[in-house]
Amino acid sequence: MTRPARLENAILTAPLVVFLLLLLGFPTILDLVYAVSEVRFETLRSPSFAGLSNFTAVLGDPEFWRATWFSLRFAIVTALAECALGLFLAVYLAPLLRRAPWLLAILIMPMIVAPAMMGLMYRLVLHEFIGPLPNLLYAWFGTSPGFLTAQNVFTTIVVIETLQWTPFALLLFHMAYQSIPEDIREAAAVDGTRSWRLLTRIELPLMLPTIGVALFVRFIDGFRVFDNIWTLTGTGPGGSTTSLAIYIYVAFFRAGEIGEAVAASIMLFGAAFVLLFAAARWSTRGVR
């Protein structure tokens, strides 16, 4: 590249670089400073160096591990449920969607709703006295379970998350299923392959990369869950629905433990980075 061209490129990209430095660089540096500082709202402008004490405090906090376990459990269960259901629907509804593709637009509508709105909506839907679901159950069976009791709340929020995000998995799997060349299916049919064998031995292996991506995306989304749980149950009875994101929010804004909250978020970032790196390596290897 000639010197004038390099200069031109530098001038043209400078605004973007400055923008990114301001938008991402400054908060990142500030986060790193706060993570190793004793800092509260009163001392935002004069943090004092505290070494790694915030990290050790977070790692020694049973609530942090409880929140991590909640997020992990929630992410695994919802990712598996969404992908299993999405895969089933993609295969089961394939003939119907081939004839009436507009149905797909209706099926993916739950994805459009903001997660916070979803939480608020279910606050109404599940309310014993004004919610349609408990009212129907009372009308039909004379009773209704407590959907948000300490015993049932995890199942309820898993179901809500699954209902909202299964369409995402359905969309991916539908596309993957449709992209399998028809001649492969025809060749299998000519060889007398039965439907179940066609699905398990030919179609699913061809969809495997998409399944992996869907599981990974849904796991990440489930792990960082915040909005719908926060608006539906908050931190839950005894903190039973405190996800890692909620833990960080509460530590930052409610407890004013800014250093610890930032330290927890940095650890979350580190864990996510390792996971993403591993996933990227895995997918690259898959391509090779």
Added chain:
Amino acid sequence: MTIRQTMIGIAGLTALCAGSVNAEVTVLGWPGGPEEEALRVVAEIYNARPEVAEEDRVDLLFFGRDGFFDKLQADLAAGSDAFDVNLLATYSIGRYAPYMEPVELSDQAEDVFGETVLSTMRFEDTQYGVPTDLSMHFLFYRQDLIDALLADDTARETYATISEEYLGEAMEPVAPDEMTWRDFAATALYFTAAVNPDSPVRYGTVLQMKNLLFNIMVFQSLPRAYGGDWMDDEGNITVDSDAYREGLELYKLLYDAGATPPDSLSYEFPEANAAFTSGQVAMMVQWSGAAGALLDTDAAPVTAEATRSVAPPAGPEGRFTHIHGLGLGLNANAQNPEGAKAFLEWLSTEEAAVEYARAGGAPGLTGTAIEAVAEERPDLVPLGEYASDYGYVMTGATGANALSVYELQAREFTGYWGGSQDLDATLSATADGMADLLKD
């Protein structure tokens, strides 16, 4: 136009704009409710006063309620001068005090609000705000149901049987204004279909048990009636006490017996109101701010006509209601502190308080101020009366970490009510956490 002329023009315009920003008192109020409406009215009245200079007129600023106090804290901590006067709440004064200046009240303030209400805006004996709205708790109940219970001998026998089974003694039903917390529990159990199949309603009460700090404010009048407090005079944490034990166990007994809906662990203000107005709940302890909706026949067609309210039930130490106030105080970084002080001083006069009440606010008033609005706002009469007679603020509950203490109690207490930990562990963890939060 030359560059020089352009620059001069821009500088002039900038100065003009800056001048117009400074030439007002910006008030950050509590948005989206009767408080906003009332503040708009009194601001108009204040601005129309001839002695108020143009540069001291009040301009109002509102943003959403959701996360309001978190956003306000971030603004204040960042040294924002976007507002001169900002909202305060009793439970957050200690947190905001480092970023605020004390205020001076008018000579009439003590006669208008009374000492108890003024103290809701104090931190470490310093007045940081003018009280505007007062919140406390009432016991709302269905008069028709209670009357039927009191008049029916068979019902009284059932009541005695149920109270003996659940509370260990055969009790007689009493009128709501004579109720102790044990009477409240016995009455709630009597009106619970799971306990008494003949109950005319599904639940005896509706408890707000969500892991939320405001719900602990509703709950804590119960242990307070048994002598409970956060700390003693020496600063020792006293939450691990018989009083808190009694209160927590009574709530759990009612929850486990089905006297409150099973989803009560996710209930807060609106859910409890919805349950009560459905007609399937006999009584509940609820925020005074709910009175308007609960007594309005349009908003609560099934229950409004039969709904009455009294002060919360009593305990061995007396009858208590948690009180807290919303108010307005002075931002330490105010651009127009003198104008802001003048407005706040006027806000503490009888004229301003009465107009605020007439416009829909809920100030706790006494003396001639309450007499002036009693006819138009009968719901405000018990506010001042109950605040004086039964109002309390827990020791330490205006401190810098008061909100965190409420958060801690909410997490631990709901854990016990939800069955994930036992009472000893709950009180021990709460006491340890409070000692850490209130050690200064």
